[in-house]
Amino acid sequence: MDLSVNGPKVYLRFTALFEKFGNILGNPITQTTISILAVTLLLIIIAKLTTRRLTKRPGRFQVIAEKLVNMLYGLVEDTMGKHNLRFAPYIGTLFLTSIFSTLIGMTQLFRSATADLSVTLAWAIVTIIMVWYHNIKNFGFGTWLKGFTEPIVVMTPMNIVSEIATPVSMAFRHFGNVAGGSVLTALIYSALSALSYAVFSWLPDTIIAFLPPVFQAGIPAVLSIYFDLFSGFVQALVFSLLTMVYVGGACPPVEEIEAARAEKAAKKQAKKNKTKA
């Protein structure tokens, strides 16, 4: 009995690049690539089916879809404010992609895409870039840079670290939960297999050769509800919520942005007057 914990299987390898850069650039197509593609296609098909026949008097299916969309918009409004409702489609996409990427691992045909750090890191980088972009757009590049020296200059390194730690922690949290869940599931499977052979060791060898690991039936399913379904849902929600909170923080209401700009302009004017005097 051997249990190995592996990353995604590699399907295509650029040998020359692999020799030079290793895993970072050497493997263009892996199990994760296939999973992401599958998730994309699946989601597009589901979306197409959902909105195939939209009517003013909705059917049961449309009611559910509308309820979910309403919940999404409500959540975005609660977390980011009414002025940031334009982010709702992205948040919804992120949530759906995340949860489907996790749950697609339960099919056993694909590996969970979120059990690959590259994927969650890519999403987290999108989030932090959105935060930076909106901070710079709303408050100006100088103000954004100056924000790192607050409240006091000594804090600058810490602020930079925390800024980098934000996407890294998001990525590792999501990845760790899903990958950890799959490792635990694998461990439980092998443990149950060992248990069933230990319990039935008194049988003759000819029967044991055909005996399935009977304890594997049932028990992993219950655990899977937590480690795959619940954890996948929670991680998708956490990732989306964190994205909402960070991006929402960078996009305050228009009045606040204008107030900040006015303050900045007033300071500049005061400085100018001082130098003149």
Added chain:
Amino acid sequence: MEWLAFQEKFESFVGVNLWTMLFAWVNLLILYLVLKKILFKPLKNMIDSRQKEVDDMYENAKAAEDSANELKKAYEEKIEKAEEESESILKSAMRKAQLREEEILKEADEKASRTLKRAEEEIELEKRRAINEVKDEVSEIAISIASAVIERDVSAKEHSAMIDDFIKNMGDGK
């Protein structure tokens, strides 16, 4: 470049693959654009338009109710006015009728009293005439009796004063 589909080659469990990241980005972008266009926007639009429709309906219903209430109020006012009018008409008619009744009664009364008066007058006249007749007859009788008594002709002219006196004493005695 080599295909490794059936060889057991794995990436490290915790590692970064830039190709995978690229795929993740591209797919996230595609999904964002596609889902926004075919899932979120249509559903949200549907929800909003239905919401608007329902709001409009409620507004219209409210307006209709208001106008109905207004109409009702106007009708009630009208009915009240009509009732008042009819009452006043009735009242004035009754008053008129009463006046007329009184008038008629008065007229009848007057007529009756007039008739009565005339009758009384006639009776009086008749009575007087009868009395006069009786007086004449009596005086004639008296004269004839007296002439018989005194055996001579009594001149009515000469003795009228005496006769009258006699009649008076006789007739007014009733």
